Amino acid sequence: MTIDWSWISAHTDDLTTLTLSHLQAALTAVALGLLISLPLAVVAHRVPRLRGALLGLSNILFTIPSIAIFVLLLPVSGLTRTTTVTGLTVYTLVVLLRNTVEGLDSVPAKVKEAAKAMGTRPLRTLLTVEFPLALPVIFAGVRIATVMSISLVSVATYIGDGGLGQLFTDGFQRNFPTPVIAGVVLTLLLAVVADAVLVAVQYALTPWARRRA
Amino acid sequence: MYTLLKNLGTWLTSSAQWTGPDGIAHRLAEHLQYSLLATLIAAAIGLPLGLLIGHTGKGAFLAINLASFGRALPTVGLVVLVFLAGGLSMLPVYVALVALAVPAIVTNTYAGMTAVDPDVKDAARGQGMRGHQVLCQVELPLALPLIMTGLRLALIQVVATATIAAYVSFGGLGRYVFDGLAQRDLVQVLGGAVLVAAVAVVLDVALAGLQRFLFRHRTV
Numbered sequence: 001m002t003i004d005w006s007w008i009s010a011h012t013d014d015l016t017t018l019t020l021s022h023l024q025a026a027l028t029a030v031a032l033g034l035l036i037s038l039p040l041a042v043v044a045h046r047v048p049r050l051r052g053a054l055l056g057l058s059n060i061l062f063t064i065p066s067i068a069i070f071v072l073l074l075p076v077s078g079l080t081r082t083t084t085v086t087g088l089t090v091y092t093l094v095v096l097l098r099n100t101v102e103g104l105d106s107v108p109a110k111v112k113e114a115a116k117a118m119g120t121r122p123l124r125t126l127l128t129v130e131f132p133l134a135l136p137v138i139f140a141g142v143r144i145a146t147v148m149s150i151s152l153v154s155v156a157t158y159i160g161d162g163g164l165g166q167l168f169t170d171g172f173q174r175n176f177p178t179p180v181i182a183g184v185v186l187t188l189l190l191a192v193v194a195d196a197v198l199v200a201v202q203y204a205l206t207p208w209a210r211r212r213a
Numbered sequence: 214m215y216t217l218l219k220n221l222g223t224w225l226t227s228s229a230q231w232t233g234p235d236g237i238a239h240r241l242a243e244h245l246q247y248s249l250l251a252t253l254i255a256a257a258i259g260l261p262l263g264l265l266i267g268h269t270g271k272g273a274f275l276a277i278n279l280a281s282f283g284r285a286l287p288t289v290g291l292v293v294l295v296f297l298a299g300g301l302s303m304l305p306v307y308v309a310l311v312a313l314a315v316p317a318i319v320t321n322t323y324a325g326m327t328a329v330d331p332d333v334k335d336a337a338r339g340q341g342m343r344g345h346q347v348l349c350q351v352e353l354p355l356a357l358p359l360i361m362t363g364l365r366l367a368l369i370q371v372v373a374t375a376t377i378a379a380y381v382s383f384g385g386l387g388r389y390v391f392d393g394l395a396q397r398d399l400v401q402v403l404g405g406a407v408l409v410a411a412v413a414v415v416l417d418v419a420l421a422g423l424q425r426f427l428f429r430h431r432t433v
Contacts, residue, residue, distance in 0.1 A: 001298045063413045065373030068406035071390055074399060075217055147284045154287040158380075158394065165289055172293045172381075180297065184290040191285035 004178040011179075019186055022163025023194075025156070026149035028085050033092030033145060041100035042126065055098060062094035066155045074159065084156040091152060092145040099141025103134030136209060139202040143195055150191045154183070164190075220400045225407070235388075237408065243384040244412065247303075247375045251310035252368045258311070259318030259367075260360070266319070267326020267356070268348050276323040283316025288374050296381045306378045313374055314367035321363020325356030358428055365420045372413045376405075386412070 008015070044051040064072075069087040077083045107130050115125040131138075154165030162169075167183030170176075203210070224230060231237045266272045288309050295305035329352050337351045379387030389405025392398075 001294075060414060063369055063373075063417050064410040065376055065406075065413060067376050067387070067390060068373070068410045071394075071402050071406040072410075074402065075214060144284065147281055151285050151287050154289045157289065158391070165287065168287070168290045168293045171297065175297065177294065177297045180290055180293045184287060184294060187287045187290065188282075188285050191281075195281065 001177045001181075003181055004176075007176075007178045008182060015182060015186065018164050018166060018183075019190065022150070022153050022165075022187070023190060025081065025084050025088065025153045025161070025163055026146065026190075026194075029088030029149050030092050030096075030142065030146050032085065032089045033096045034142070036089070037093055037096040037100055041097055041104060044097070044101045045104040051101070055101070058094040058097050061090050064090075066091060066152050067158060070156055070159050079160045081161055083159060084153065084161045087156065088149045088152055092149055095141045095145045095148065096138075099144075100134065100138050103137030103141075104130055106137055107133045132206070135202065135206050139198065139205075143198050146194050146198060147191045150187060150194060154187065217400065217403070221403050221407070224400050224404045237386075240384055240386050240388055241408070241412070243378075244372070244375055244386045244409070247306065247310065247378055247383075247385055248368065248372045251307055251371050251375070252314055252364070254307065255311045255314035255318055255367055255371070256364060259315045259363075260322055262315075263319040263322025263360075263363075264326065264348065264353070267323045268344070268352060273323070273327075276320055279316045280320040283313065286312065288313055289377060289380070292377050292381060301382070303378070303383060305381060306375070306383060309377070310371050310374060314371050317367040317370065318360075318363045321366065322356065322360045325359030325363075326352055328359060329355045358424070361420075361424045361427075365417065365424070368420065369413050369417050372416060373409065376409055 040054055044054045066087060069090055070083055073083045073086055077086065111129060111133065112125060115129045120129070153163045154168060156162035157165030157169045164183040164187050167179040171178065171180035171183070225237075229236075233239065263276065266276045291312060292305050292309040295308045299305055333355070334347055334351060337347045342350065375385050376387030376390060378385045379391045386405050386409045389401050389408070393401030393403075393405060
């Protein structure tokens with residue numbers, strides 16, 4: 001299997017467009033996933049009775065195959081980007097929810113009591129004490145969710161979207177490996193770069209964690 | 214929407230749909246065959262590897278990075294790539310499914326092994342157990358719950374992904390999804406998707422039950 005480099009140089013613009021569209025779908029999904037799972041995680045953390053139900057539900061959603069999620073959304077949102085992003089968001093939920101709950105659980109009770117004793121109100125404690133201290137665990141979830149989403153965007157090629165995944169369909173239909181190789185390599189690169197960026201962001205956001213290490 | 218659900222119900226329950234080479238029963242058997250064989254091969258590769266890394270402590274870097282590499286690898290691309298390289302056979306599908314399942318098995322086995330209390334291992338050694346005895350009689354039983362979790366995760370991912378066998382013109386439940394998409398037959402597409410989802414959920418629940426049954430004497 002040889003790579004046709006002339007095809008790659010002739011299609012740099014297309015590859016750039018697809019990479020950006022790929023990244024956009026994955027990042028939107030993670031952002032939406034965070035938006036949904038952060039408040040739910042607070043609920044699961046504070047209300048033990050809802051905890052099992054919320055985590056169980058997200059587990060079941062995670063079990064549903066990605067291609068099935070995309071397809072099941074077709075009657076609702078059709079062959080569109082909305083379907084891709086919604087499907088991916090569902091997938092990010094289980095990782096983000098579980099990690100955020102675990103992160104909030106890991107905050108020592110003494111720290112929360114100290115904040116309470118200083119007269120900090122619950123919402124403020126949550127935002128300025130609990131979330132920052134839970135950040136390392138939350139970030140571990142964000143990293144997994146991001147890498148997973150970047151890999152899963154390709155599956156949406158079956159419903160006509162899928163960013164770099166379109167290169168797979170293209171290569172398959174024309175029996176031409178070059179776009180497929182390009183697609184796999186670019187997806188892996190995108191995942192590695194996104195992960196490295198997240199590590200850097202976490203490093204910047206948690207200065208106190210550095211001293212311990 | 215209502216008509217769609219009604220048609221879906223008819224599609225799923227009509228007896229004609231369940232029989233014959235294109236029937237649900239046959240496709241279901243194919244799907245299970247692909248999934249179980251791929252998971253078995255993956256376990257045959259991943260379990261020894263995870264046990265070895267966990268026991269010796271060597272290659273931990275590999276075990277950790279294999280996980281993120283496995284998550285990042287686009288399975289569709291892998292299937293197409295192996296298909297274009299190796300021609301029309303089930304091989305590309307199995308290669309892709311095994312590649313998908315191995316990292317989950319290795320990392321969970323490794324995690325299970327490292328979670329074993331070092332004092333317990335030292336105690337076993339102090340009683341005169343040899344390396345392989347410590348591995349088989351102490352580490353392995355204690356790591357088993359996490360190893361099971363890894364196998365469960367791998368099987369579910371494989372069941373979900375076995376859908377792509379149909380993309381490169383093989384059988385399984387993905388057949389309905391891809392044929393339906395090509396024929397613009399939404400009911401068939403949805404029927405296939407519902408069936409794959411149902412198989413994944415049922416297998417996961419069954420394995421969770423089995424796991425609970427096997428480890429019922431554990432207090433942890």
